[in-house]
Amino acid sequence: MSQTTTGSPTPEPGAAAPRKGAIDRFLTIVERGGNALPHPATLFAVLALVVVLLSWLASLAELSVAHPSTGATVTPVNLLSIDGLHRMLTGAVTNFTGFAPLGVVLVALIGIGVAEHSGLIGASLRLLVLSAPRFLLTPVLVFAGVMSNMASEIGYVLLVPLGALIFLSAGRHPILGMAAVFAGVSGGYSANLLIGTIDPLLSGLSQEAARIVDHDYTVSPLANWYFMIASTPVITLLGWFVTEKIVAPRFAGADLPSLTLAADARPDDQALSPAERRGMRYAIATVLAFTALVVWGGYPAHGASLELFGSVLQLPQIPGSGFLLDDKQDILRSPLLSGVVVIIFLYGVLAGIAFGIGAGTIRSDNDVIKGMSASMATLGGYLVLVFFAAQFVAFFNWTQLGLIFAVEGAEFLKAMNLPTIPLFICFILLTATVNLFMGSASAKWALMAPVFVPMFMLLGYSPEMTQVAYRVGDSVTNIISPMMSYFALIIAFFQRYEPKAGIGTLVATMLPYSLVFLVGWSAMFGVWIWLELPIGPDSPLHYLPTAGAGQAG
DSSP, X not given: OOOOOTTSOOOOTTOXXXXXXXXXXXXXXXXXXXXXXXXXXXXHHHHHHHHXXXXXXHHHHTOOEEOTTTOOEEOOOOSSSHHHHHHHHHHHHHHHHTOHXXXXXXXXXXXXXXXXXXXXXXXXXXXXXHTSXXXXXXXXXXXXXXXXXXXXXXXXXXXXXXXXXXXXXXTSOHHHHHHHHHIIIIITTTOOSSOOTHHHHHHHHHHHHHTTTBTTOOOOTTTTHHHHHHHHHHHHHHHHHHIIIIIGGGGTTOOOOOHHHHOSSOGXXXXXXXXXXXXXXXXXXXXXXXXXXXXXXXXXXXXXXXXXXXXXXXXXXXXXXXXXXXXXXXXGGSHHHHTHHHHHHHHHHHHHHHHHHHHTSOOSHHHHHHHHHHHHHTTHHHHHHHHHHHHHHHHHHXXXXXXXXXXXXXXXXXXXXXXXXXXXXXXXXXXXXXXXXXXOHHHHHHHHHHHHHHHHHHTTBOHHHHHHHHHHXXXXXXXXXXXXXXXXXXXXXXXXXXXXXXXXXXXXXXXXXXXXXXHHHHHHHHHHHHHTOOSBTTXXXXXXXXXXXXXXX
């Protein structure tokens, strides 16, 4: 497959092949390194065995550290022993079924599966994009891409090719439209106004890792929500800037492909049908009604206080409210927030059913179950991955190697005496680099969290802060990583309009987004730390030990 830069002149026949540029050389290294890695499930199985061997070696070496909270001596637990063997055999099933991210992901995907199967998610994205004025097409496409990442692959499969059609109908090169959407979907993966399935998944992994140090520590699925909301306009504006000022000039003067030859359907054909519009009305009414119910249940029974510009406004009581809160009427530690995964499930199911009834895509309970089953059918590989990842995480916790490494690593970082912002910028850069070789966000975090979450906790930084730094680094290189699962699909979309396009074309187009997102998002993260803003509900920047701190292991 040849690698060309779209819009560049074609070399004359017989001319010497152009020298391979730095980007191509770098991609070759990345591609070879990525291909050398085993499947993530195999990788975790191997790592679990490595942990067992390390526990034996650490025991022979008689390693020990003093627990920073209790002062107790922490020594490694040898799993390569009779007791260790028994523990691994009897704990394998519960390691899997009790793995924190597993249940929340399954529950959330069941609900979103109904919304996706009914056509609600696809219709909503099409309505958002097709209703925008032409001069706002680029930021709307980036924004729609950001919002679509709450629903897994829908942005890649539906919105990326739709962006090409919209730009082509506006007289602009279709690859520009695809690049803008792809930047939002994948490069802005951790920006959103809403909570998606990745949030409870990552928070569950962070919680497992945090409990290496603090047995009772809890990480909410809403842990990064404030930062995500603020990141959404930042990524949208940065994506708009890169598209218009950096990427678009490369396509200046390039011939536009024929609309009828290059596209499977005209953009007008993507407009909502009367049935879909009726379904949207039903879905909107259902979402508003359910939101009102959630707000009613989450509104304190004794009323609420709202501080505005230094003045405190006392809000009135609402009869019967507060039924989703605990006895203390504290929303931050309420069943409402701890049950947010079920709330996501109910939103997806209720809105999906309402849309399906209106649009005629759901005619019986069989269609609802079919949508739920369809979302589950895609999780076979994930379940296999989770089984081995759960064993690795459990083994790592049992051996206490994570705590030992965290204490030693924290001492090393303390000795480096890096200020907070440079320290976390280095962590973002490390994550962005690892992402080039290992595409799965959850697989990477399952590998990195048991080391870095405890390490940063011992330096005084909260697991929520470490998680949000990881998410920034993980997102920005998605769009240039051959290990990203939809990378080949995006190349195929590019080739609809540029038959000679290859991996170099895609990366050359997306690299400016990656670099600008990295610089801009890291700068935003630095300012956030400098201002000491909370990154989510009840999610401070600094680690606050719970009553169970020091009881892990």
